[in-house]
Amino acid sequence: MDFEFIERVVRLVEEAEIAELELESGDDLRLVVKKSGSYIAAPAMYTQTIPSGYPPPSYPVAAPPAAAKEEAVDASIHVIRAPMVGTFYRAPAPDAPSFVETGAAVQDNTVVCILEAMKVMNEIKAGISGKVLEILVENGQPVEYGQPLFKIKKN
Amino acid sequence: MELRFLNNSYEKTSLLRFFDPNPLRCFSLEQIASKSGLSYETIVNAIAQLNQEGIRILYRPENGYFYEPRETILHPDKITLHLFTRWWGRRVITVDQISSTIDLAKTLAIDPERHGTVCIANAQSKGRGRYGNAWASPQGKDILLTFLIVHEGWDIPVSLLSLYTVVSVVRVLDTAYGLPVAIKWPNDIVAEGRKLGGVLVERDESSNSFLISLGLNVHSRPCDWPREIRDVGVSLSMLKEDHWERDYLIAQCGATWETQWETLMQDKGETVRDYWNRYSTTLGKTVSFLYRGRQLSGFTKTIDQEGRLLLLTDEGRDLALLPEEVRSLRILE
Numbered sequence: 001m002d003f004e005f006i007e008r009v010v011r012l013v014e015e016a017e018i019a020e021l022e023l024e025s026g027d028d029l030r031l032v033v034k035k036s037g038s039y040i041a042a043p044a045m046y047t048q049t050i051p052s053g054y055p056p057p058s059y060p061v062a063a064p065p066a067a068a069k070e071e072a073v074d075a076s077i078h079v080i081r082a083p084m085v086g087t088f089y090r091a092p093a094p095d096a097p098s099f100v101e102t103g104a105a106v107q108d109n110t111v112v113c114i115l116e117a118m119k120v121m122n123e124i125k126a127g128i129s130g131k132v133l134e135i136l137v138e139n140g141q142p143v144e145y146g147q148p149l150f151k152i153k154k155n
Numbered sequence: 156m157e158l159r160f161l162n163n164s165y166e167k168t169s170l171l172r173f174f175d176p177n178p179l180r181c182f183s184l185e186q187i188a189s190k191s192g193l194s195y196e197t198i199v200n201a202i203a204q205l206n207q208e209g210i211r212i213l214y215r216p217e218n219g220y221f222y223e224p225r226e227t228i229l230h231p232d233k234i235t236l237h238l239f240t241r242w243w244g245r246r247v248i249t250v251d252q253i254s255s256t257i258d259l260a261k262t263l264a265i266d267p268e269r270h271g272t273v274c275i276a277n278a279q280s281k282g283r284g285r286y287g288n289a290w291a292s293p294q295g296k297d298i299l300l301t302f303l304i305v306h307e308g309w310d311i312p313v314s315l316l317s318l319y320t321v322v323s324v325v326r327v328l329d330t331a332y333g334l335p336v337a338i339k340w341p342n343d344i345v346a347e348g349r350k351l352g353g354v355l356v357e358r359d360e361s362s363n364s365f366l367i368s369l370g371l372n373v374h375s376r377p378c379d380w381p382r383e384i385r386d387v388g389v390s391l392s393m394l395k396e397d398h399w400e401r402d403y404l405i406a407q408c409g410a411t412w413e414t415q416w417e418t419l420m421q422d423k424g425e426t427v428r429d430y431w432n433r434y435s436t437t438l439g440k441t442v443s444f445l446y447r448g449r450q451l452s453g454f455t456k457t458i459d460q461e462g463r464l465l466l467l468t469d470e471g472r473d474l475a476l477l478p479e480e481v482r483s484l485r486i487l488e
Contacts (some may be wrong), residue, residue: 084414085239109425117414118237118407119331127421145241 078128080150082143086115086122090139098139100150104132112150115143130154161208163231163247166193166201171236174212174222181218205232229277229295229401237406242271243302243413244406250274252294254281256301257357257368263303264362273302273409293379297390298352298371298401302409303364313365314462314478315424317342317356320367322430323412324352329434331407334394339486340437340455340464341478344371349389369408373399424460431458436486442466445482446474452487 082088090098090113100112106126115122133151137143169191173182187198202212202220210230211223231247238244246268253259258281259274266272278294292299321338328334328344328351336346344352352371359366372390380388391399418426432438443452453468463475 083417084410086414109429115414117239118403118410120327120407120411121330122326122411122414125418125426 076154077133078130078152078154079148080112080124080126080128080152082115082145082147082149083124084115084117084122085145086117086143088137088139088141088143088149089114089116089121090135100132100135102132102135106130106132106152124149126150126152128152128154161231161249163235163244164201166197167205167232168235169193170198170201170205170212171210171222171232174220175224175233175236178222178224181215181221183219187220205230229275231275233402234273234275234405237403238410240271240410240413243409244273245271247273247275250276252276252278252280255279256299257355257366260301260303260366260368261359264359264364264366269303269362269364270305271302273300273405275300275405292370293375296372296374296379298369298373298405298408300405301366301368303366305362305364307363311419312461313356313358314341315427315460316365316367317354317478318431318458318462319415319419319424319427320354320356320369320412322427322434323415324354324369324371324408325434326430327404327407327411328391332391332395332397334391336434337436338431338434340435340458340484341462341481345436346389346394349387350384351389351391351394371404371408373401373404424462428458428460437464437484441487442484443487444476444484446476446480 090100092099092114099114100106100110106112107129108125108127110126111123112126112132113124115124130152133153135150136148143149170187170193173187173190184195184198187193188195191198193201205212208230209225209228210233211225212220213223214220229249231249234247234249235244248259248263250259253276256274256276256279259276260272263269263272263274276292276299279292279299318338318341321342321344325336325338325344328336334346336344336351339345342354342356343350344354352369355368355370357366357368358364372388374392375390376393377385377388391397391404415426438455438457440455441452442455443450445451451468451470451474453466453474455464455466457465459465459475463477464481465473465475468474
C-alpha cells in the first residue's frame with residue numbers, strides 16, 4: 001500500500017456518498033478513512049422489510065384477496081392459497097424430489113408444499129382431492145397471505 | 156426495582172425496524188423520516204420514549220442516531236418488530252413483574268380491542284400451571300405470556316385449543332431449532348424426559364375470550380428453580396448452546412400459532428392431531444394417573460376430536476379423559 005494509493009482512496013471517500021471506508025491488505029496493514037460531518041448511507045435492506053402487523057385488520061380476520069375472475073368461474077377448479085406470509089418450497093429439502101408435479105393426483109391430506117415463515121416449516125396440504133393443473137409459484141419465492149399457489153382440478 | 160408497564164406502538168416499532176438490524180450504525184433524522192414516513196417531532200418523541208423504556212438509541216452530533224442493543228431487555232416493540240401476523244400481537248404489553256400474566260390478561264378482557272393482545276412478564280410471583288400448580292419463574296430469563304383471543308364462530312373446545320397451542324410451540328422448537336422436543340398429554344412440552352414448558356388455556360365466559368398462556372424455560376438453570384423441580388426441569392439453553400432471543404422466539408411462536416388457525420377452523424383439528432401424534436410421548440404407553448380422586452392405570456390409545464385422551468384401563472374399561480379430570484399422569488413404559 002503506497003502513499004499514492006492512500007491518496008486515491010481518500011479522494012474516493014471524499015467524492016463518494018460514504019462516510020467511512022475500511023481497507024485491509026495483507027496481515028498488518030489496515031486503512032480506515034472517515035469523512036466528518038456526513039451520514040452513512042442507509043442500507044438497501046429497507047426496501048425488503050417484512051410487512052408490519054400494522055395496521056391490524058379488524059376482527060374477524062380479513063378474507064383472502066378476492067380470486068381472479070377466471071378462477072371463480074370454473075367451479076371444477078380449486079385454488080390452494082397461501083394461509084400465511086412465507087417462502088414457498090416445493091420439496092422437503094433442497095436435494096429431495098418435489099412433493100407434487102403438474103398432473104399429480106392429490107388427496108385431502110397430501111402435502112403439496114412447505115411455507116417457511118420465521119425459520120418454521122409449515123406443511124401445506126391440498127385440502128381437496130383432485131389433480132394438480134398448475135403450479136403458480138416458483139420454488140424459493142416469497143408469497144403473500146392469500147396468494148394462489150396451486151390450481152387443482154377437482155375429482 | 157422500578158416497575159415498568161410497556162405498550163407497543165406503531166411509531167416505536169417503525170423506528171426499531173431499521174435500527175435493530177443495524178446496531179451501532181448512525182442515521183440522520185432526515186433518513187429516519189424518509190424511510191419511516193414519520194415526522195421529525197414524532198421520531199424524536201418516540202426515541203425519547205424508547206430510551207425511557209430501556210432501549211438505548213443515542214445521538215452523535217456529527218453522525219446522527221444509533222442503536223446500542225442490550226440483550227436482557229424484553230420490550231414490546233422488539234417483539235412486534237419481528238411479527239408479520241395479522242392480529243396476533245396487534246397489541247403487546249410487557250411488565251417487569253406481575254402476580255401472573257393471566258391476571259393481567261383478565262383485566263384486559265373487557266377491552267373491545269382485546270383480540271390478539273399479548274401480555275408478557277419478565278417475572279411472575281404467582282405463576283400457575285394446571286390446578287394452580289406453581290410455575291417457577293426467575294427474573295428476565297424465560298418466556299411467560301398470556302394472549303387473548305375472541306372466538307365468535309366455531310365453539311372450539313378448550314382441550315383442543317390447548318393441544319393446538321402446544322403443537323405450535325413444539326413445531327417452532329423442532330423445525331426452526333432442531334430440538335428433540337415432545338408433548339406429554341395434555342399440555343406439557345418435554346425434552347430429554349424433562350419439562351421444558353407448558354400451556355394453559357382458560358375460557359373467560361364474560362368476555363367470550365380465551366386466555367392462552369405459555370411458560371417456556373429459556374435461559375433459566377436448575378439453580379434458579381425450587382429444589383423439587385430441579386431434576387425434572389430443563390431449559391432451551393441447557394438443551395442447545397445458542398443465542399436464544401426471547402423476543403424473536405415469542406414472535407415465532409405467535410406467528411406459527413396464528414398461521415395454522417385457518418387450517419384448524421377448516422379441518423376441525425385433524426392436522427393438529429396429526430402433529431400431536433407425531434410429537435406425542437403419551438400414546439401406546441401404560442400410564443398411571445389420578446382420575447376423580449382414584450388412582451388408576453391403563454393403556455393409552457389415541458386422542459379424539461376434542462383433544463381427550465382415550466385409554467383402556469387395567470380394569471378393561473374405556474375412558475375418555477379430559478385434561479381437567481386427570482392429575483399426576485405418569486408414563487410407566
